[in-house]
Amino acid sequence: MRTRKIVSIIILLIIAGGFMITFSQIPFGKDKINVANYYISRGIEETGAVNIVTSVVLNYRGFDTLGEVTVLFIAAIGLGAVLFVEKRVQKHTSDNKEDKAKRASLILRTGSNLLFPLILLFGAYIFIHGHLTPGGGFQGGAVVASGFLLIYLAFPKQSINKKSSSVAESLGGLIFIGIGLLGLIFSGYFLSNFLPKGIPNTLFSAGIIPIIYIAVGFKVGFDLTGIIDDLLGRSK
Amino acid sequence: MNLIYNWMYYISSGGLILIGMYIVLVKTNLIKIIIGLHFIDTGINILLICIGYVKGRTAPIFSTSGINPTNVVDPVPQALVLTAIVIGVAVLALALSIAIKVYEHNKTLNVSKIKRLKW
Numbered sequence: 448m449r450t451r452k453i454v455s456i457i458i459l460l461i462i463a464g465g466f467m468i469t470f471s472q473i474p475f476g477k478d479k480i481n482v483a484n485y486y487i488s489r490g491i492e493e494t495g496a497v498n499i500v501t502s503v504v505l506n507y508r509g510f511d512t513l514g515e516v517t518v519l520f521i522a523a524i525g526l527g528a529v530l531f532v533e534k535r536v537q538k539h540t541s542d543n544k545e546d547k548a549k550r551a552s553l554i555l556r557t558g559s560n561l562l563f564p565l566i567l568l569f570g571a572y573i574f575i576h577g578h579l580t581p582g583g584g585f586q587g588g589a590v591v592a593s594g595f596l597l598i599y600l601a602f603p604k605q606s607i608n609k610k611s612s613s614v615a616e617s618l619g620g621l622i623f624i625g626i627g628l629l630g631l632i633f634s635g636y637f638l639s640n641f642l643p644k645g646i647p648n649t650l651f652s653a654g655i656i657p658i659i660y661i662a663v664g665f666k667v668g669f670d671l672t673g674i675i676d677d678l679l680g681r682s683k
Numbered sequence: 684m685n686l687i688y689n690w691m692y693y694i695s696s697g698g699l700i701l702i703g704m705y706i707v708l709v710k711t712n713l714i715k716i717i718i719g720l721h722f723i724d725t726g727i728n729i730l731l732i733c734i735g736y737v738k739g740r741t742a743p744i745f746s747t748s749g750i751n752p753t754n755v756v757d758p759v760p761q762a763l764v765l766t767a768i769v770i771g772v773a774v775l776a777l778a779l780s781i782a783i784k785v786y787e788h789n790k791t792l793n794v795s796k797i798k799r800l801k802w
Contacts, residue, residue, distance in 0.1 A: 451708070451709060452709055455704075455705060455708035455709050456705070458708070459701050459704055459705055459708075462701065462704065463697065463701055466693075466697045466700075466701075470693045470697070473734060474689070475689050475690065475692060475693060475733065475736070475738075476689070476736055476737060476738030476739075477737065477738070478737050479734075479737075479757070480737070480756075480757045482759060483757045483758055483759045484752075486758055486759070487743060487752045487755055487758065488752045491745060497744060497745040497746045498743070498744045498745075498746070499743035499744065499745070499755070499758040500743060500744070500758045500761045500762050500765065503758050503759060503762040504762045504765060504766065508762065511766075512766060515766040515769075515770060518770055518773070519769060519770060519773045522770070522773035522774060522776065522777045523773065523776075525777050525780075526776055526777050526780045529777070529780045529781055529783075529784055530780050530783065530784070579744075579746055580744070580746065581742065581744060583765065585765055585766060585768070585769045586765075588769070589769060589772070647745075648745070648746055667769060670773070671769075671772070671773075674773065674776045677780070678776060678779065678780065678783075
């Protein structure tokens with residue numbers, strides 16, 4: 448145990464030295480923008496999205512984002528496969544004491560009833576306005592999943608309808624790929640922005656970006672909700 | 684003061700990465716190892732964001748007037764980190780599910796007590 452600690456500290460000191468040598472060459476706060484100059488100066492007219500991060504994520508690097516959504520999906524599937532149970536163990540013990548002990552407190556139940564629709568609304572706002580404000584499908588989806596987590600904590604016996612949640616999730620992925628294929632048909636390459644760009648800084652602008660972000664929001668939200676469901680379903 | 688300002692973010696992100704590596708190398712509890720992995724993840728995200736930062740500039744969102752291409756920071760690391768955070772959460776959940784399975788099979792989370800899995 449002690450030798451392991453000493454060896455690890457020596458290794459970490461070597462790595463820290465490497466860090467220091469590397470980052471002394473990269474000054475903090477200096478202008479080192481090279482590649483992104485193109486995105487910053489041409490982004491609005493080429494994509495119609497005022498949020499340059501969004502236009503990089505979904506327009507210039509849309510294919511990478513498709514890959515990353517796939518990684519998230521595979522992680523969710525892997526988690527479901529690892530925690531696979533034949534049938535959710537549902538004990539019908541009509542023991543009132545146990546029931547009362549399992550119920551969450553009144554504050555949590557009332558608060559989550561009140562907050563759940565607002566959290567969903569906030570998440571939807573974040574992923575619909577992804578091309579105008581800081582935010583987007585990933586963040587909005589995470590907010591939606593946090594709302595479902597609140598419901599899971601407040602009402603331990605409730606669970607989402609697995610079937611409809613997986614339908615919504617697959618629909619999100621299919622819309623992403625479908626829009627990519629439509630771009631292939633209409634303007635010759637995958638995920639091209641074939642819809643009219645509109646006036647920048649309005650809700651109906653930036654072509655396919657808001658549609659894809661809504662799809663990504665649904666997909667990420669229900670992926671994470673499925674992860675929460677799988678993890679909580681096993682707790683005894 | 685200026686020295687601290689210039690190095691604070693690099694030191695904090697590098698510190699998070701090193702703390703995470705130390706946890707992964709030394710601790711024997713599986714849950715702590717997973718927390719250490721997430722420390723490394725967070726440290727790398729902060730590192731990428733602060734490499735893209737340019738002093739005195741603002742976020743690359745042109746939704747308000749007065750923001751022009753000469754006073755925004757680098758959007759590419761932010762786009763990277765945006766997706767990396769969600770992927771990090773998914774990987775964390777996957778690792779925790781494997782930890783649950785390991786606990787079910789071995790009735791312990793101590794990796795030095797699990798047979799055929801020694802450092």
